[in-house]
Amino acid sequence: MVIRSFLARPPIGKATMLLVLMPLLLSGRLGFPAEQSLRSLLEELQHPEDASARFRAAESIVEYGVLAVPPLRSLLSHSDGRVRYCACSALGRLGPTAQNAVPDLFAMAANPQECEIQRGYAIRSLGQIGPAAASAVPGLQSLLRENSDPNLWRQIINTLAAIATEEALSTLIESFQQAEGEDREAVLCALQRQSGRIRSAIPALLAVSAGRPDDPVGDEVFLLASGFGREAVDDLVPYLRSPVPDTRRRAALALSRLGPAASDAVPVLCETLKDQSAFVRFWAAKTLGKIGPDARRASEFLLPLLEDTDPNVRWEAVSAIVKIDPTAITENGWQRLLNDPEPGVRERSASIRSTIR
């Protein structure tokens, strides 16, 4: 009936109503009538026997937004752990709206009388609240230091990454520096999940990784930096001059992901083409190729690589040069490539040449 009368209105009336109603609908202040009142949902959330009723209530109560926060905070001290869990879960679902519940959630997380699982849920909910839970960071830092349970440790790491304030990120970097094996990977995974929000942590992460030449997650750290596009170039370029070949390779690898956005790195990449390590020369050539015509000045430095001692470098140099300037290789050069002692280089050269003819 309401819809019919709405549709029957003249077009200008509909547009005006939409303009008024849409912001309200989007902000959640005007919703469709809730099927259950807040009071009945809170009762269901405390149901002593029916677990599915509790879970449903924890999901539905989120529709009430900020109104649901005070009663849910009270339920965090309920005598039944299952109710505390549901309240915790509902507060997490509310996200930043549940900011006022941060002290209560943290109290639950830090309570040694609480079971580890419940503490983990509380920590996770703080992460769901995100940057609005920044006030919990000092407490989480202490928990991280004192806690010996590996699951809680990882939960704290994930939550700090989700909060992603400067303070939280510096703790994560410190953990990344100190942790070993799977714990270290867990820190990196947490950061990768929040990759868009950790820009400020990139220089320190690169430094930590470069400080460990055999870092098993080194590639991932450098690739994480490449997610920031042109902004990452200044962070990555200094590592092309690292004394460690693998670090130089990682820097070039990460720059290669940027394509033309890495054009500011062309001068240093040209120097890197003379690197002592073949795989570093390979990656420098590849990166220049991906930069494309903007790296035209690199052609003269790339051409000698067609006679590199490493066949992999020759293999990559052909395509890099052609991507930058398809006319740069002379007929004599092509003949040498098509008669290269390495079959792979011959095949690659023939294939590339066929595309530019």
Next chain:
Amino acid sequence: MLRKVLPAAALAVVLLTLMARTRHSDVPLDAEDDWMPSSTSSSSWSDGTWEVRLEELRTLPAYREAEQALRDLEESRSALLKSADASDADAMLAAGANYQRTLQLNRDKLSQLGEYLDPAEARACLQDLVQQSQEGDQRDAMILEIRLGILAGVNSW
């Protein structure tokens, strides 16, 4: 027992070094050129563009060396199994030593290949190499072990 366990475990162990490089690498390539696929997410592996790139990578000299090293490993493994069947202790000892050497060579070659590959490319190449070098049932056993994480450090395929 030896016949069942050795093929699966050995080749998987050979891949460990390179696998370590390929973990947590689902970040998509965002600036690929004409010869590269536009994405490296695992969901795009069935995409035809990957096939084209893989075809190119098969001509990479380091890839060919790794391929040859895997073929050598297959041969040395067959010799080891043959000597085990014949219950010839001396021959088995010699074949075992040869197998160890080939295994080490494989590690080196695969590690070397990893230096020339983007981690996403490395994963595709590893699958390709395993498919080429293993008979169906052996390959399945190996992939199963990797997926179950039975082999330490390998759980991300």
